[in-house]
Amino acid sequence: MELFLYTYLALINIYAFTLMGIDKKRARKQVYRISERSLWLSAFLGGAPGALLGMNAFRHKTKHTAFKAGMPLLAVIEIGLFMYRVIF
Template sequence: MTVQQLISLALLIWNLVVFVIYGLDKGKARKQAYRIPEKTLMAMAIFFGGLGAWAGGHFFHHKTQKLYFKLAWLLGLAVDILVIYYLWR
């Protein structure tokens, strides 16, 4: 496996983890249990988890009304796209 493939796989796995975390937080919100801090969710999105955060937000209907989350998702998506672009160009 090449370095590009390994980094792409790690990026994919990280985005899946972020997607699941958004689902877990939505479940906690429904049960009124201890929540994952918003700063953590946004940091996960910005640092290579934009696609997973965006997909998780929309799939679980979680944090979709908050503009600052949409901006974090957009920034995270841009980071993901730039990483993939520079890896495979």
């Protein structure tokens, strides 16, 4: 069960990070974008730390208040829950 959890969290964070990069690339090309709903969904499913890293690495969505405030908060909550699970 623990291996599944660690694998899932690693994959969802890689996915969320990648989504930010893809959306940034599409924004520059002014083509069809990934919806904010999809970005948030990947974050709520456990990928907030990866999405936050992607926001900073690609400088994407960093001026949007919801992302600027919400993503770090969600990442802290998810990391806290993960640490609680590991320790207890």
